[in-house]
């Protein structure tokens with residue numbers, strides 16, 4: 170097993186431990202503060218009933234002045250605690266989201282770019298950018314509401330029971346029905362939310378993919394078909410969204426029903442007790458106005474946290490679904506090899522030691538027991554038909570994918586993080602970013618100055634293009650550049666990096682006419698002067714310009730294609 174595979178395993182284990190160990194404590198504090206705020210209603214209700222009792226017994230203003238003041242002060246305290254609790258919860262939820270996002274993005278960055286089992290870019294963008302936001306209401310509102318719903322009713326029950334066991338019994342019976350129904354509904358809601366999020370992600374992925382291929386779609390007259398598919402997907406998303414909403418409304422309705430019934434029954438009991446019709450249920454024979462009122466005031470407060478919980482119930486479903494998809498981004502597939510930190514200056518030779526590589530999800534190896542040593546400064550062509558594994562070999566040399574067995578060494582060290590910084594990759598279709606031509610060369614690398622970029626453009630014989638695009642940006646995906654110009658730009662990008670020791674080029678002349686191909690070949694040779702060059706190609710003319718040609722076994726290509 171290669172060290173890259175071991176690295177990946179250790180990384181995974183470390184991630185797992187981190188996930189289990191961390192519990193957001195900010196959220197717990199926020200929930201405690203909010204619960205305390207809710208509990209303040211109990212002394213308020215007590216004072217209110219005492220004050221009304223005194224008035225009913227003929228007391229004047231002086232009898233109720235103190236209770237009134239304390240009620241007002243408790244009210245102020247309660248709102249302060251509520252505000253503070255809300256703010257704390259929101260902050261804790263946001264930092265939790267940031268953490269999870271960072272973890273997902275870091276995990277994505279560790280994935281090998283050749284792994285085609287990765288989620289589509291549009292889907293990832295939708296999950297990380299948009300769907301992940303659903304975690305905030307879930308953590309900030311649902312979590313505190315859950316603590317409140319489990320603590321506050323119990324305390325209220327403990328206050329009601331010493332006054333009237335029958336009122337406590339009514340509340341006690343109404344209460345468990347609510348969580349049971351909510352759990353049943355919540356279970357459906359979670360499934361519906363997951364489906365809805367999947368539909369959102371799918372739609373985003375589809376849209377981004379088709380927008381990128383808009384030119385192809387137009388050219389092949391597939392606009393209508395694509396639009397129909399898009400409309401169908403949007404309809405599907407609409408249905409799923411409505412399903413989530415339906416369940417959310419249903420759960421609120423169920424809860425409101427039970428809460429209303431519970432309060433009504435307590436009110437009927439208190440009312441008839443005060444009228445003297447009911448003489449049981451209280452410990453002292455009957456309820457007086459003060460204790461009756463106290464029980465009556467507490468009954469709605471008993472259901473209040475449960476109602477709050479139901480209002481945020483669908484936050485839980487969508488939040489947990491969002492957490493699931495966000496965390497799923499951290500699941501590992503094929504990882505980028507890390508290699509070891511470079512010890513001393515890196516050599517420029519490339520060595521494949523019985524390297525075997527298989528793409529994730531594929532049954533056959535793309536490369537099997539491949540041996541090759543390319544000395545520093547050597548220029549080598551990999552010649553072979555399409556599918557013979559040329560690009561795969563370049564990806565292994567570039568340290569973009571780990572070998573399944575065997576190893577690839579750059580300058581005697583395993584290909585990985587440190588060798589990647591010394592390698593320039595020139596692909597078949599270099600990506601041109603929307604923006605100025607100079608920025609397309611510097612790519613924001615701090616060690617590359619504008620002067621260096623200009624010199625590299627000149628050396629790559631793009632001087633004319635540079636003056637034409639001096640004041641205007643290149644179009645998205647290189648609109649306005651010919652294939653040859655795009656390749657020259659890629660060569661200029663590689664040339665500005667003073668640390669570069671090895672050039673890997675993947676079929677640089679594949680789509681070019683022979684004159685341009687010859688031109689690019691010259692530029693490539695100029696770039697690779699004194700450096701190691703490995704070119705994948707099926708163009709014998711390009712191969713002939715290299716110092717050595719490695720013929721890839723056509724048998725291998727046929728096996729891989731089957």
Ligand code: ADP
Pocket residue numbers: 283284285528529531535553554555556557558559560561562705729730
């Ligand atoms: P070449 O560059 O010589 O045309 P490749 O290295 O691209 O060949 O491909 C070698 C084999 O691996 C082919 O059978 C191809 O279908 C398969 N392959 C290439 N890229 C991937 C990928 N990202 N996922 C799965 N299989 C792949």
Ligand code: MG
Pocket residue numbers: 556559560561675676
């Ligand atoms: Mg290829």
